Amino acid sequence: MKKTVFILFLILLGMAGCIPEHGPTYQATPYDLSQPSYFPTKNNIPADNPMTEEGVALGRKLFYDSRLSGRDGTDGIRSCSSCHHQENSFEYGAPTNTHHAMLPLINLAWNRTGLGWNGSVATLEDMVLAAVTSPVEINADTNQVVKYLQKTDDYPELFEKAFGNREITFVNVEKAIAQFVRSLVSADSKFDRYLLGEEDLTEDEMAGYELFCTEEGADCFHCHGGGGLALMTTNLFYNNGLDDEFNDPEDRAAVTGSHWDRGAYKAPTLRNIAVSAPYMHDGRFTTLDEVINFYSEGVKDSENINPLMHHVMDGGVQLTDLEKAQLKAFLNTLTDETFLNNPEYSRP
Ligand code: HEC
Ligand code: HEC
Incomplete structure (x- = not known):
């Protein structure tokens, strides 16, 4: 009798989707975006991309990874950091080869009006896609980027920690880099x-x-x-x-x-x-x-x-x-x- 009740219990649990299918459950640590009291209370962190320690760390690695560049995935000459230099407030001392000068990457977690000089890019996630594929920026192909990352020793595990999935998608590349950029807070001048x-x-x-x-x-x-x-x-x-x-x-x-x-x-x-x-x-x-x-x-x-x-x-x-x-x-x-x-x- 006891056994039947237990089995029934297990079946009910299973129907409610409570039994983990396999492997360790994915548990990323929420990231604490330090927010001084005088900053606007409303930020633009999207509901489908909450910031986590693991996501920000992955985004940081990707932001600095020049192996992302090149249409065949092997050029290895350009990353976000080739143009966005920390010591220049994530701008760059000289004009770039795009016809517009650069913009700093500061406190963009509070920007709610669109990105770029004309505001044409709606979200940071979209900006990652634009920057990676633009011929005058990283000039890469999103499928090639994903293929390259999947083959490395370290990235699949980092994506699993951040997003619960070793299968890398470009959407998760966008999310991770966007999380890192949102973590760039200037509040100590x-x-x-x-x-x-x-x-x-x-x-x-x-x-x-x-x-x-x-x-x-x-x-x-x-x-x-x-x-x-x-x-x-x-x-x-x-x-x-x-x-x-x-x-x-x-x-x-x-x-x-x-x-x-x-x-x-x-x-x-x-x-x-x-x-x-x-x-x-x-x-x-x-x-x-x-x-x-x-x-x-x-x-x-x-x-x-x-x-x-x-x-x-x-x-x-x-x-x-x-x-x-x-x-x-x-x-x-x-x-x-x-x-x-x-x-x-x-x-x-
Ligand atoms: C009517 C709105 C407006 C006012 C008033 C204004 N600015 Fe600006 N400022 C802008 C805009 C718009 C830009 C960018 C213009 C462009 O690039 O064509 C800008 C650009 C700048 C830049 C360059 C920023 C960069 O990263 O390239 C500086 C520095 C600046 N303003 C300082 C000031 C100072 C100092 C004052 C007061 C004397 C001032 N602004 C008044 C709108 C304004
Ligand atoms: C070749 C140089 C270059 C590279 C590489 C580059 N950027 Fe940029 N970035 C720029 C320039 C130039 C602008 C100003 C663009 C405009 O509005 O015309 C810009 C603007 C931005 C902005 C908008 C900031 C604002 O205040 O609106 C974000 C965000 C950004 N870049 C993120 C990235 C990320 C993330 C990467 C890597 C995936 C990247 N960029 C790679 C040159 C570059």
């Missing part, structure tokens, strides 16, 4: 420590902060002050008056189809801005002084300029030399040495 009440700004830095945040001052905060100054960008798209003629087929208008978005691009984060030259979508400025001079007296009027460029009629915000130096001193407080040297982000 001098300015962060100031916000937390841990460190004071100098008089000049304080004056620059004031200029940054006031309309009569340098008037920067509307576009670069998103997330309560935590992200240093709204992640939105604006025409900031660099030009008065627009012929780039990949500006924001390429995404929206609207004539009014000609010459509009994402306002990049200003975190680590001192180490991520060149500046603007086409890398036209090589120093922060040039950028500040542009906003001060080089702004060009056009019917497309964003209304938040309040001082366009004066050609810019018209800063004195002292104010320019103060604004630059403030921008320099956004450099986050902890991020730039974080051993968890470096080549594994």
Whole structure:
């Protein structure tokens, strides 16, 4: 009698799918995305790709693995890290062979408006696919990448630990790299420590902060002050008056189809801005002084300029030399040495 009850119990369990079929069950450890109190509470971590320790570690290895590149899987010359250098805030000192300059990989777990200068790539997972297959980026074939990874000694086990499956799929490659990129959090600049009440700004830095945040001052905060100054960008798209003629087929208008978005691009984060030259979508400025001079007296009027460029009629915000130096001193407080040297982000 007892035995029948037990067998019945086993059958019921089996029907409910509770008996593990074989092998060890897959149990990845949830990843704790450190999130300072003043960061936006909403992030963009998709429900079908929760971050795990194992997923982030795998993504990091893939991010730095140059054996991914080449259409026959053997070129071995390019990885994400060939262009995205940690010491430059995951940008690169020089313009790349794509016609657009680079964007930093910082705090993208909070970006909810699309990726790239024009926002055409919806998610980080999609960006991995785009970067791996683009002829001017990694230039690989997704099937070849999967075949190569499957043949290695170490990857099948790492995929099993992260996703519960030794059979590698490109979807899981996308998920892992996206998890690693979401783990790249910058929140320990001098300015962060100031916000937390841990460190004071100098008089000049304080004056620059004031200029940054006031309309009569340098008037920067509307576009670069998103997330309560935590992200240093709204992640939105604006025409900031660099030009008065627009012929780039990949500006924001390429995404929206609207004539009014000609010459509009994402306002990049200003975190680590001192180490991520060149500046603007086409890398036209090589120093922060040039950028500040542009906003001060080089702004060009056009019917497309964003209304938040309040001082366009004066050609810019018209800063004195002292104010320019103060604004630059403030921008320099956004450099986050902890991020730039974080051993968890470096080549594994
Ligand atoms: C050949 C250089 C190169 C390689 C290799 C490369 N990237 Fe990029 N990446 C760029 C450039 C240039 C941009 C700016 C693109 C644009 O919007 O036109 C960019 C933009 C991005 C962005 C958007 C950031 C933002 O704020 O919108 C992400 C994310 C990204 N890359 C991730 C990756 C990943 C992951 C890999 C590896 C799978 C990779 N990249 C490989 C050059 C490269
Ligand atoms: C109307 C919105 C707006 C305002 C106001 C604004 N910016 Fe920008 N900023 C942008 C946009 C958009 C870009 C990218 C433009 C491009 O590449 O064509 C940009 C780019 C930059 C860059 C280069 C970023 C990079 O990674 O290449 C810096 C630095 C910068 N702005 C600093 C400032 C400062 C300092 C102020 C105040 C004096 C300011 N911005 C005011 C929208 C704005």
